[in-house]
Amino acid sequence: EVQLVESGGDLVQPGGSLRLSCAASGFTFSSYSMSWVRQAPGRGLEWVANIKPDGSEKFYVDSVKGRFTISRDNAKNSLYLQMNDLRAEDRAVYYCARNLRGFDCWGQGTLVTVSS
Amino acid sequence: EIVLTQSPATLSFSPGERATLSCRASQSVSSSLAWYQQKPGQAPRLLIYDASNRATGIPARFSGSGSGTDFILTISSLEPEDFAIYYCQQRFNWPQTFGQGTKVEIK
Numbered sequence: 001e002v003q004l005v006e007s008g009g010d011l012v013q014p015g016g017s018l019r020l021s022c023a024a025s026g027f028t029f030s031s032y033s034m035s036w037v038r039q040a041p042g043r044g045l046e047w048v049a050n051i052k053p054d055g056s057e058k059f060y061v062d063s064v065k066g067r068f069t070i071s072r073d074n075a076k077n078s079l080y081l082q083m084n085d086l087r088a089e090d091r092a093v094y095y096c097a098r099n100l101r102g103f104d105c106w107g108q109g110t111l112v113t114v115s116s
Numbered sequence: 117e118i119v120l121t122q123s124p125a126t127l128s129f130s131p132g133e134r135a136t137l138s139c140r141a142s143q144s145v146s147s148s149l150a151w152y153q154q155k156p157g158q159a160p161r162l163l164i165y166d167a168s169n170r171a172t173g174i175p176a177r178f179s180g181s182g183s184g185t186d187f188i189l190t191i192s193s194l195e196p197e198d199f200a201i202y203y204c205q206q207r208f209n210w211p212q213t214f215g216q217g218t219k220v221e222i223k
Binding site for chain 2: 035044045046047050059060061062095099100101102103104106107108109
Protein backbone atom coordinates (compact mmCIF):
# COMPACT_ATOMS: atom_id res chain seq x y z
CA GLU A 1 0.00 0.00 0.00
CA VAL A 2 1.31 3.43 -0.96
CA GLN A 3 1.59 5.54 2.18
CA LEU A 4 2.91 8.96 3.17
CA VAL A 5 3.12 9.96 6.83
CA GLU A 6 4.03 13.50 7.85
CA SER A 7 5.38 14.57 11.21
CA GLY A 8 7.00 17.55 12.85
CA GLY A 9 4.15 20.05 12.95
CA ASP A 10 4.02 22.17 16.10
CA LEU A 11 3.32 25.56 17.63
CA VAL A 12 6.20 27.93 16.97
CA GLN A 13 6.75 31.64 17.57
CA PRO A 14 7.05 34.10 14.68
CA GLY A 15 10.61 34.06 13.38
CA GLY A 16 11.12 30.51 14.59
CA SER A 17 12.07 27.36 12.70
CA LEU A 18 10.58 23.94 12.20
CA ARG A 19 11.47 20.84 10.23
CA LEU A 20 8.76 18.69 8.75
CA SER A 21 9.32 15.08 7.73
CA CYS A 22 7.42 12.73 5.47
CA ALA A 23 8.00 8.97 5.56
CA ALA A 24 7.14 7.13 2.35
CA SER A 25 6.37 3.45 1.92
CA GLY A 26 4.81 1.09 -0.59
CA PHE A 27 6.49 2.51 -3.68
CA THR A 28 9.94 3.25 -5.12
CA PHE A 29 10.43 6.63 -3.47
CA SER A 30 13.58 7.46 -5.43
CA SER A 31 11.66 7.37 -8.73
CA TYR A 32 9.21 10.16 -7.97
CA SER A 33 9.16 13.91 -7.67
CA MET A 34 7.72 14.95 -4.33
CA SER A 35 6.00 18.12 -3.19
CA TRP A 36 4.77 19.91 -0.11
CA VAL A 37 1.30 21.43 -0.36
CA ARG A 38 -0.29 23.47 2.40
CA GLN A 39 -3.77 24.52 3.40
CA ALA A 40 -4.47 27.36 5.78
CA PRO A 41 -7.50 26.83 8.06
CA GLY A 42 -10.70 27.19 6.04
CA ARG A 43 -8.76 28.07 2.90
CA GLY A 44 -7.77 26.44 -0.37
CA LEU A 45 -4.71 24.46 -1.39
CA GLU A 46 -1.33 26.05 -2.06
CA TRP A 47 1.63 24.23 -3.58
CA VAL A 48 4.78 25.11 -1.61
CA ALA A 49 7.80 23.25 -2.96
CA ASN A 50 8.85 20.39 -5.22
CA ILE A 51 11.97 18.25 -5.51
CA LYS A 52 12.98 16.03 -8.41
CA PRO A 53 13.59 12.29 -7.81
CA ASP A 54 17.36 12.64 -7.45
CA GLY A 55 17.17 15.97 -5.62
CA SER A 56 18.87 17.79 -8.51
CA GLU A 57 16.15 20.40 -8.96
CA LYS A 58 14.00 22.21 -6.45
CA PHE A 59 11.17 24.68 -6.99
CA TYR A 60 9.41 26.96 -4.54
CA VAL A 61 6.43 29.28 -4.40
CA ASP A 62 7.65 32.86 -4.19
CA SER A 63 6.26 33.42 -0.68
CA VAL A 64 8.65 30.85 0.85
CA LYS A 65 11.77 31.35 -1.27
CA GLY A 66 14.80 31.98 0.90
CA ARG A 67 12.99 30.75 4.04
CA PHE A 68 11.99 27.15 3.26
CA THR A 69 14.21 24.34 1.97
CA ILE A 70 12.92 21.07 0.58
CA SER A 71 15.19 18.03 0.69
CA ARG A 72 15.02 14.26 0.54
CA ASP A 73 16.92 11.17 1.63
CA ASN A 74 16.20 8.41 -0.83
CA ALA A 75 18.04 5.86 1.31
CA LYS A 76 15.58 6.57 4.12
CA ASN A 77 12.53 7.04 1.88
CA SER A 78 12.01 10.41 3.45
CA LEU A 79 11.10 13.94 2.41
CA TYR A 80 11.78 17.04 4.47
CA LEU A 81 10.81 20.69 4.67
CA GLN A 82 13.04 23.00 6.68
CA MET A 83 11.07 26.11 7.52
CA ASN A 84 12.88 29.19 8.87
CA ASP A 85 11.69 32.69 9.73
CA LEU A 86 8.15 31.46 10.12
CA ARG A 87 5.35 33.97 9.81
CA ALA A 88 1.73 34.00 10.88
CA GLU A 89 0.70 33.44 7.28
CA ASP A 90 2.60 30.13 7.21
CA ARG A 91 0.05 28.66 9.60
CA ALA A 92 -1.47 25.69 7.80
CA VAL A 93 -1.78 21.96 7.48
CA TYR A 94 1.22 20.80 5.45
CA TYR A 95 0.79 17.77 3.22
CA CYS A 96 3.48 15.84 1.43
CA ALA A 97 2.37 14.52 -1.92
CA ARG A 98 3.75 12.35 -4.66
CA ASN A 99 3.94 14.39 -7.84
CA LEU A 100 3.53 12.53 -11.10
CA ARG A 101 0.80 13.71 -13.46
CA GLY A 102 -0.85 15.43 -10.56
CA PHE A 103 -0.55 14.77 -6.86
CA ASP A 104 -1.65 11.16 -6.83
CA CYS A 105 -0.87 10.25 -3.24
CA TRP A 106 -1.13 12.45 -0.14
CA GLY A 107 -0.27 12.12 3.51
CA GLN A 108 -2.72 12.96 6.27
CA GLY A 109 -1.06 16.31 6.92
CA THR A 110 0.72 17.92 9.87
CA LEU A 111 -0.39 21.21 11.47
CA VAL A 112 1.98 24.13 11.77
CA THR A 113 0.83 26.99 13.99
CA VAL A 114 2.77 30.24 14.15
CA SER A 115 1.81 32.37 17.11
CA SER A 116 3.34 34.22 20.04
CA GLU B 117 2.11 32.70 -12.31
CA ILE B 118 -0.88 31.00 -13.91
CA VAL B 119 -4.12 31.85 -12.14
CA LEU B 120 -6.90 29.27 -12.16
CA THR B 121 -10.42 30.57 -11.67
CA GLN B 122 -13.19 28.24 -10.55
CA SER B 123 -16.69 29.55 -10.68
CA PRO B 124 -19.03 29.66 -9.00
CA ALA B 125 -17.68 29.15 -5.50
CA THR B 126 -20.68 27.00 -4.52
CA LEU B 127 -23.08 24.82 -6.49
CA SER B 128 -26.21 23.17 -5.09
CA PHE B 129 -27.58 19.91 -6.43
CA SER B 130 -29.83 17.05 -5.46
CA PRO B 131 -28.47 13.48 -5.45
CA GLY B 132 -28.77 11.96 -8.90
CA GLU B 133 -28.35 15.25 -10.71
CA ARG B 134 -25.56 16.01 -13.18
CA ALA B 135 -22.90 18.47 -11.99
CA THR B 136 -20.65 20.53 -14.24
CA LEU B 137 -17.73 22.42 -12.67
CA SER B 138 -15.62 24.98 -14.50
CA CYS B 139 -11.94 25.91 -14.30
CA ARG B 140 -10.42 28.67 -16.40
CA ALA B 141 -6.69 29.37 -16.69
CA SER B 142 -5.18 32.82 -17.17
CA GLN B 143 -3.02 31.39 -19.97
CA SER B 144 -2.83 28.11 -21.79
CA VAL B 145 -1.84 25.07 -19.72
CA SER B 146 -2.24 22.68 -22.67
CA SER B 147 -3.73 19.54 -21.10
CA SER B 148 -1.67 19.73 -17.90
CA LEU B 149 -4.61 20.07 -15.58
CA ALA B 150 -5.83 17.91 -12.72
CA TRP B 151 -8.95 17.79 -10.55
CA TYR B 152 -9.14 16.88 -6.86
CA GLN B 153 -11.90 16.17 -4.39
CA GLN B 154 -11.56 17.12 -0.73
CA LYS B 155 -13.91 16.24 2.11
CA PRO B 156 -13.78 17.88 5.56
CA GLY B 157 -10.84 16.73 7.64
CA GLN B 158 -9.36 14.70 4.80
CA ALA B 159 -6.49 15.10 2.38
CA PRO B 160 -7.40 15.85 -1.24
CA ARG B 161 -7.87 12.94 -3.62
CA LEU B 162 -6.78 13.00 -7.25
CA LEU B 163 -9.75 12.44 -9.58
CA ILE B 164 -8.55 13.46 -13.05
CA TYR B 165 -5.10 14.05 -14.49
CA ASP B 166 -4.02 15.50 -17.83
CA ALA B 167 -7.47 17.05 -18.24
CA SER B 168 -9.40 13.89 -19.08
CA ASN B 169 -7.79 10.80 -17.54
CA ARG B 170 -9.40 9.23 -14.49
CA ALA B 171 -7.00 8.37 -11.68
CA THR B 172 -6.80 4.85 -10.31
CA GLY B 173 -9.99 3.76 -8.59
CA ILE B 174 -12.06 6.78 -9.57
CA PRO B 175 -15.64 5.91 -10.58
CA ALA B 176 -16.69 6.36 -14.19
CA ARG B 177 -19.28 9.00 -13.23
CA PHE B 178 -16.36 11.46 -12.97
CA SER B 179 -15.06 12.81 -16.27
CA GLY B 180 -12.89 15.70 -17.35
CA SER B 181 -12.62 17.65 -20.57
CA GLY B 182 -10.97 20.70 -22.05
CA SER B 183 -7.58 21.98 -23.09
CA GLY B 184 -5.80 25.29 -23.30
CA THR B 185 -7.58 27.61 -20.90
CA ASP B 186 -11.04 26.11 -20.32
CA PHE B 187 -11.72 22.90 -18.46
CA ILE B 188 -14.76 21.05 -17.17
CA LEU B 189 -15.24 18.40 -14.50
CA THR B 190 -18.51 16.50 -14.90
CA ILE B 191 -20.14 14.24 -12.35
CA SER B 192 -22.81 12.42 -14.31
CA SER B 193 -25.08 11.47 -11.41
CA LEU B 194 -24.25 12.77 -7.95
CA GLU B 195 -23.92 10.22 -5.19
CA PRO B 196 -24.23 11.28 -1.51
CA GLU B 197 -20.46 10.85 -1.06
CA ASP B 198 -19.72 13.31 -3.90
CA PHE B 199 -20.74 16.39 -1.92
CA ALA B 200 -17.36 17.97 -1.26
CA ILE B 201 -14.99 20.67 -2.46
CA TYR B 202 -13.35 20.30 -5.86
CA TYR B 203 -10.08 21.92 -6.90
CA CYS B 204 -8.36 22.20 -10.24
CA GLN B 205 -4.57 22.39 -10.49
CA GLN B 206 -2.12 23.10 -13.28
CA ARG B 207 1.30 21.54 -13.69
CA PHE B 208 2.15 23.29 -16.96
CA ASN B 209 4.75 25.50 -15.33
CA TRP B 210 6.16 26.60 -11.97
CA PRO B 211 4.73 27.51 -9.61
CA GLN B 212 2.11 24.82 -9.87
CA THR B 213 -1.14 26.46 -8.86
CA PHE B 214 -4.61 25.50 -7.67
CA GLY B 215 -7.97 27.08 -8.25
CA GLN B 216 -9.77 28.42 -5.20
CA GLY B 217 -12.21 25.51 -5.21
CA THR B 218 -15.89 24.88 -5.88
CA LYS B 219 -18.04 23.49 -3.11
CA VAL B 220 -20.73 21.06 -4.26
CA GLU B 221 -23.47 21.06 -1.65
CA ILE B 222 -26.78 19.30 -1.24
CA LYS B 223 -29.78 21.31 -2.35
